[in-house]
Amino acid sequence: MSFVKCCFEAGEGHDFLDSFVQKCTDPGCCCGCCSALRPRYKRLVDNIFPASPQDGLVKSNMEKLTFYSLSSPEKLDRIGEYLFQKASRDIYRRRHGFVIIAMEAMDQLLLACHSQTLNLFVESFLKMVQKLLESTDPQLQILATQSFVRFANIEEDTPSYHRRYDFFVSKFSAMCHSNHGDTSTRDKIRLAGIQGLQGVIRKTVSDDLVENIWEAQHMDKIVPSLLYNMQSAEKYETVSCMETEARDGAEEEPPRLAECCLRELVGRASFGHIRSVLRPVLTHFDRHELWVPNDFAVHTFKIIMFSIQAQYSYSVVEALMQHVEAAGAGGAGEPRGRARVRAACAAVLSHIVAIAAADSVGPSVLEIINNLLTNLRASVARDSEKETDEKLYQEALINALGEFSDHLPDFQKIDIMMFIVNKVPSTQRGAKGTKADAMLQTILLKSLLKVGTTYKTTELSKAFPAAFLEALLRLAAAAAPPSRALLQRLLHTLLDRRHHAGLLRAPTVDYAELGLTVEKCSRQDLIFISKHGYAIFSSLYEGLQLESNTLENIETIYTTLALLCIELASEETICDIMQLILAIQQSSVSNPVLSVAQQCHLVAVSVALAALLPHVVLLPLDRLQDYIDKIIESRREEAPHLLPPLQPDYPQLGPAALPNKLPYLMIDQMAVCECLKACGVDASRLQSPSPYAAGAALALAHRHSWVEAGAAQGRDSLADIGAPPGAGLELDSAHSSPGVQRHAGSTQAAGVSLEALRRAAGGPSDAERRELERRRATLNNAFRTAPFHHLLTLTQPKYEIQEKLEEIFSSISEEPLLPASGACSPAGNTKSYQQSVPPYTKYFPELFLY
Amino acid sequence: MEDYKFLFKVVLVGNAGVGKTCLVRRFTQGLFPPGQGATIGVDFMIKTVEVDGEKVKLQIWDTAGQERFRSITQSYYRSAHALILVYDISCQPTFDCLPDWLREIEEYANNKVLRILVGNKTDREDREIPRHIGEDFAQRHGMYFLETSAKEAENVERLFMEIAVELMEQAKCKELPKYDGSLGPINGKTTSVGDTSCCLRS
Numbered sequence A: 001m002s003f004v005k006c007c008f009e010a011g012e013g014h015d016f017l018d019s020f021v022q023k024c025t026d027p028g029c030c031c032g033c034c035s036a037l038r039p040r041y042k043r044l045v046d047n048i049f050p051a052s053p054q055d056g057l058v059k060s061n062m063e064k065l066t067f068y069s070l071s072s073p074e075k076l077d078r079i080g081e082y083l084f085q086k087a088s089r090d091i092y093r094r095r096h097g098f099v100i101i102a103m104e105a106m107d108q109l110l111l112a113c114h115s116q117t118l119n120l121f122v123e124s125f126l127k128m129v130q131k132l133l134e135s136t137d138p139q140l141q142i143l144a145t146q147s148f149v150r151f152a153n154i155e156e157d158t159p160s161y162h163r164r165y166d167f168f169v170s171k172f173s174a175m176c177h178s179n180h181g182d183t184s185t186r187d188k189i190r191l192a193g194i195q196g197l198q199g200v201i202r203k204t205v206s207d208d209l210v211e212n213i214w215e216a217q218h219m220d221k222i223v224p225s226l227l228y229n230m231q232s233a234e235k236y237e238t239v240s241c242m243e244t245e246a247r248d249g250a251e252e253e254p255p256r257l258a259e260c261c262l263r264e265l266v267g268r269a270s271f272g273h274i275r276s277v278l279r280p281v282l283t284h285f286d287r288h289e290l291w292v293p294n295d296f297a298v299h300t301f302k303i304i305m306f307s308i309q310a311q312y313s314y315s316v317v318e319a320l321m322q323h324v325e326a327a328g329a330g331g332a333g334e335p336r337g338r339a340r341v342r343a344a345c346a347a348v349l350s351h352i353v354a355i356a357a358a359d360s361v362g363p364s365v366l367e368i369i370n371n372l373l374t375n376l377r378a379s380v381a382r383d384s385e386k387e388t389d390e391k392l393y394q395e396a397l398i399n400a401l402g403e404f405s406d407h408l409p410d411f412q413k414i415d416i417m418m419f420i421v422n423k424v425p426s427t428q429r430g431a432k433g434t435k436a437d438a439m440l441q442t443i444l445l446k447s448l449l450k451v452g453t454t455y456k457t458t459e460l461s462k463a464f465p466a467a468f469l470e471a472l473l474r475l476a477a478a479a480a481p482p483s484r485a486l487l488q489r490l491l492h493t494l495l496d497r498r499h500h501a502g503l504l505r506a507p508t509v510d511y512a513e514l515g516l517t518v519e520k521c522s523r524q525d526l527i528f529i530s531k532h533g534y535a536i537f538s539s540l541y542e543g544l545q546l547e548s549n550t551l552e553n554i555e556t557i558y559t560t561l562a563l564l565c566i567e568l569a570s571e572e573t574i575c576d577i578m579q580l581i582l583a584i585q586q587s588s589v590s591n592p593v594l595s596v597a598q599q600c601h602l603v604a605v606s607v608a609l610a611a612l613l614p615h616v617v618l619l620p621l622d623r624l625q626d627y628i629d630k631i632i633e634s635r636r637e638e639a640p641h642l643l644p645p646l647q648p649d650y651p652q653l654g655p656a657a658l659p660n661k662l663p664y665l666m667i668d669q670m671a672v673c674e675c676l677k678a679c680g681v682d683a684s685r686l687q688s689p690s691p692y693a694a695g696a697a698l699a700l701a702h703r704h705s706w707v708e709a710g711a712a713q714g715r716d717s718l719a720d721i722g723a724p725p726g727a728g729l730e731l732d733s734a735h736s737s738p739g740v741q742r743h744a745g746s747t748q749a750a751g752v753s754l755e756a757l758r759r760a761a762g763g764p765s766d767a768e769r770r771e772l773e774r775r776r777a778t779l780n781n782a783f784r785t786a787p788f789h790h791l792l793t794l795t796q797p798k799y800e801i802q803e804k805l806e807e808i809f810s811s812i813s814e815e816p817l818l819p820a821s822g823a824c825s826p827a828g829n830t831k832s833y834q835q836s837v838p839p840y841t842k843y844f845p846e847l848f849l850y
Numbered sequence B: 001m002e003d004y005k006f007l008f009k010v011v012l013v014g015n016a017g018v019g020k021t022c023l024v025r026r027f028t029q030g031l032f033p034p035g036q037g038a039t040i041g042v043d044f045m046i047k048t049v050e051v052d053g054e055k056v057k058l059q060i061w062d063t064a065g066q067e068r069f070r071s072i073t074q075s076y077y078r079s080a081h082a083l084i085l086v087y088d089i090s091c092q093p094t095f096d097c098l099p100d101w102l103r104e105i106e107e108y109a110n111n112k113v114l115r116i117l118v119g120n121k122t123d124r125e126d127r128e129i130p131r132h133i134g135e136d137f138a139q140r141h142g143m144y145f146l147e148t149s150a151k152e153a154e155n156v157e158r159l160f161m162e163i164a165v166e167l168m169e170q171a172k173c174k175e176l177p178k179y180d181g182s183l184g185p186i187n188g189k190t191t192s193v194g195d196t197s198c199c200l201r202s
Ligand SMILES: Nc1nc2c(ncn2[C@@H]2O[C@H](COP(=O)(O)OP(=O)(O)OP(=O)(O)O)[C@@H](O)[C@H]2O)c(=O)[nH]1
Pocket: B014, B015, B016, B017, B018, B019, B020, B021, B022, B023, B033, B034, B035, B036, B037, B038, B039, B040, B063, B064, B065, B066, B120, B121, B122, B123, B124, B148, B149, B150, B151, B152
């Protein structure tokens, strides 16, 4: 009994005695404590333990021990080891009260002592923590974690490089998945697990020599453990930044704490480490099938984007995109499920690209766009029409593109649009594109539209750099009908600075009510239109002549024209616009391929545009307005089918009601001239022969190319800009070429005349015969009146054909979607565009030197 | 009590419901838990045994069989000294999945890891996999083989003891695989927290 008395002043009862007996058989035991030779540090340690564990650490004795440790730091490691031995025994005997006290003592020593001496003590300390973690008692595990976290927050001067945290990562991760029967205990264990991981991360993240926490063996445990806790939240609230203090209770709920921890981890990741975090994230989402529905995925990836160092945010987008690709390439699961996962991934992408956009610069921007386009193209290649999931996926990618662009500065949007437009497969008129090409065309145009919608036009010349405009106009005629309509919509969004497109969706003649806002056309815009107006107008004109046009095509072109009128109408341009209107009206009778409905449409469109002019030109055009009103009035009575709104069909129309039978209901060129003159406008240009005529496309296309080529080569761009706007227009109209009316049977025509050819093969109709006659007449006329050089070009068609064919072939030969990096820069565009310098300039440069 | 001489890490894998957790609890706690729930992620148990008068500490990582936890469980293979692959002798599909498990082990575990095939639930009447089929499979793939019943405590003790004996043998012959250098102690110290490889304790 004296033994007992010696060690424990107040005996603890019977079972205690038993254990003591056991204890004394132990070689590592404190039998020495009974000896007078017992070392001082052991005595000091023993004294901190109370008789009964409920009494807690003996504070005054703990102070003594601390003081001793501070004054004899060389003893610290032995104190640690001794405490550990004692605790081990107590764990074995399930005397948890004493274990807790030992741990508390170690905590206090750890905090009190200074770093040089800490190293060896830490070994015992961590052995103790591990010992507690190995126990099955949740209370001890939690206690151990708390001590570990305290330790993790201490900065060691010289961390011990042989120290490994493998066990802690493994054990804390296991705790994060606790399945304890009692929910509150379960949550406590999980919380402890997360805190422990947080501690390991803090302890190791800044020093790879301690333990490279970014290695897969650790990340594959840490990341899924955090996500597993996050996903169990009842609802996901995503906030951009999380201040732990400000958010009460964050420390009490596993999902919230796990989120904090993930933020910290991601925030500390350097560029080389991002992937180490993202890979297990993506795997976790696959494994736990968290893509569909995707709210948790969106939540998580937003958190990642918010906490990642801004300059790396691009790599998250990249990783996600690659994951989407991989899912497409043949991940697990049946194809339909995969398509759905892909769509959901892409939707996540569209939620986060905006966050990336703010921090993306230069090459990474185009890299992202390029990746999105590549995925789109792959999807189109896979697409089998019916797969709605594939469609959803494409929509999601396009949305991502739009979201991304929306957050870029405007100048980059133009770059992006140029980039996309160059990816659109160009099925030239006449050349048959594959179905996939047509789909890709539509999809890329949709993307283009998405980006375009985010662009805010100020100056037209900035919205339409020459190469971009050229590419757009090329597509305007080349694509399938739905794509053509998309292209017009893109033009709408780029032209419509004052939000009129909604009002002008379909032709009308009642503008007074619409409340259009018109401003004087700026000088820059006038220069722009003097340079490119002709190309734009003739492209739109050509667009109206296509046999395959649907109502939508015609209406969208009308909207484009109406917007052009509003944005550009001025004294200087009114004649050109009027000339176009008259030409459109004329084409309704002269273009043999048009259906009756299409004829009516064109007549209605021209009167709608004519009626618009007085509302948008800041001149008193009363006479013109009266004249147009009169025509509208008469049509209302006699021929309502020649007025808007356009009908898909005009079934009860007799031959006598066709436009060509009602010349007195048409807008008359001479009358318009008179009206304009009366209003003080110089209408002389209006009297020159119309440059627009069916089949004129080729010649005109070259002409516009020439203007641009000139500008690009810097030959006359300065002169152009320097000259008053009127001069530019003069230049253009001097070129108005009458010499383009070609024989319908001639082989050189693509487009309209090709369609005409096809018709002709079926036997000439009345209309066609009339058209032939008309053409013969104008041709004769042209030879009689046209200047010599026009005739020259007319009689030299073969160069043109050859060049044209080359051009077509080179554009058909498929452009790789992924150019070598850098080829997507505007410089790249300029190059290809210079190569397409039109044949005229090559063969007859002297004709174009003005 | 920290006087063990060897520390070995044992990882249990196999389809959900084959009885991994029951085996571990039978061994470490000596009981057959009624209504044992499916394991989530990974569970951890410790048991110290004595082999030839020397203490051997077994760190046992009991993984979840469910597919969705596969990626986290795989991350525990790497540092294992022994892998116990369990199937249920009364459930053919759990046997049919063995090749898949082997492929995973091949991919994620150390190639010298000790592999033991265990057919559990021998107490059941409705056996579907005859003993020799399991034995054949184990032999073909160079694994040890044992049939157990966690319920009847049959062969459970033996399973873990043989693992301890075998690993100790290997350790003594210094055959024990050298795990990736990063795991082992640097600068010559043998004390290492967070237990690294076989941990010969002094
Ligand atoms: N008859 C019999 N039943 C057993 C035996 N071992 C386990 N079971 C039962 O099998 C079921 C699954 O056991 P667990 O130990 O949870 O299986 P597990 O492999 O850990 O499953 P997961 O944790 O989901 O991977 C439980 O209902 C057990 O009661 C056994 O030896 N005999």
